[in-house]
Amino acid sequence: MKADCIFCAIIARKAPATIVSETDDVLVIKDIAPKTPIHYLIIPKHHYNDLQELNDCCVGSRLLSTAQQLSQETPQAKDYRLLINNGYGVGQRVFHLHMHFLAGKEFTDF
Ligand code: 5GP
């Protein structure tokens, strides 16, 4: 757990969030400012600042299998988009690795 990290605080239940699912190493919460009807954040419980720091292939694999499971469990999320912002220059604002799970609307851009 890293001090001053909002996602570490949420994982430790020291800050509020709407929790969608949880396993030993992954937490899924609803994004506080959803950009699509379904907008979840898939977050490894271990603190990595960004994808470049991820050094555990099991964790990477579990982030993806969590997305598969969310899709299976959510009727509106048969089709979905995954997004990782890696670095401030492309929009990363929370520096605890997370993957956006976006669904419930038609995407017309790439
Ligand atoms: P990034 O821009 O780093 O890829 O994404 C950060 C995301 O985290 C944003 O979509 C933002 O709305 C969301 N977010 C930031 N702070 C909080 C928070 O305290 N709680 C929740 N649930 N989401 C947050």
Ligand code: ZN
């Ligand atoms: Zn953190």
